[in-house]
Amino acid sequence: MFCILWLFRGLGYSFWVATGVPVSFLGALFLLALFGVAINMISILGLLIGVGLLMDDVIVISGGLPRATAPAPPIWNSSPSPAATAR
Numbered sequence: 469m470f471c472i473l474w475l476f477r478g479l480g481y482s483f484w485v486a487t488g489v490p491v492s493f494l495g496a497l498f499l500l501a502l503f504g505v506a507i508n509m510i511s512i513l514g515l516l517i518g519v520g521l522l523m524d525d526v527i528v529i530s531g532g533l534p535r536a537t538a539p540a541p542p543i544w545n546s547s548p549s550p551a552a553t554a555r
Contacts, residue, residue, distance in 0.1 A: 469485070469486070469523075470482050470485070470486040473485055473486075473527075473530075477530060477531075481530040481533070484526070484530070485523070485526050485527065485530060488522065488523070488526050489519060489522075489523065492518075492519060492522050493515065493519055496515050496518065496519075497515075500515075
């Protein structure tokens with residue numbers, strides 16, 4: 469997954485996505501041990517589903533980051549002209 473993201477998104481995005489998986493997985497295992505939950509097949513299945521949802525969210529968010537961090541156009545170019553909207 470890291471290589472595919474690196475190929476299409478660049479090193480920065482792929483690094484953060486690849487870092488999120490082990491951090492969230494180890495954090496969940498730490499919380500399971502802290503609360504005394506037994507690690508069995510059901511908890512591992514829930515953990516895998518949660519990591520999958522997390523990865524899906526991270527990929528969607530990283531797809532919108534270039535648009536959100538792009539510089540804004542100048543204020544005089546940001547409003548459409550009345551002639552362009554009256555079609």
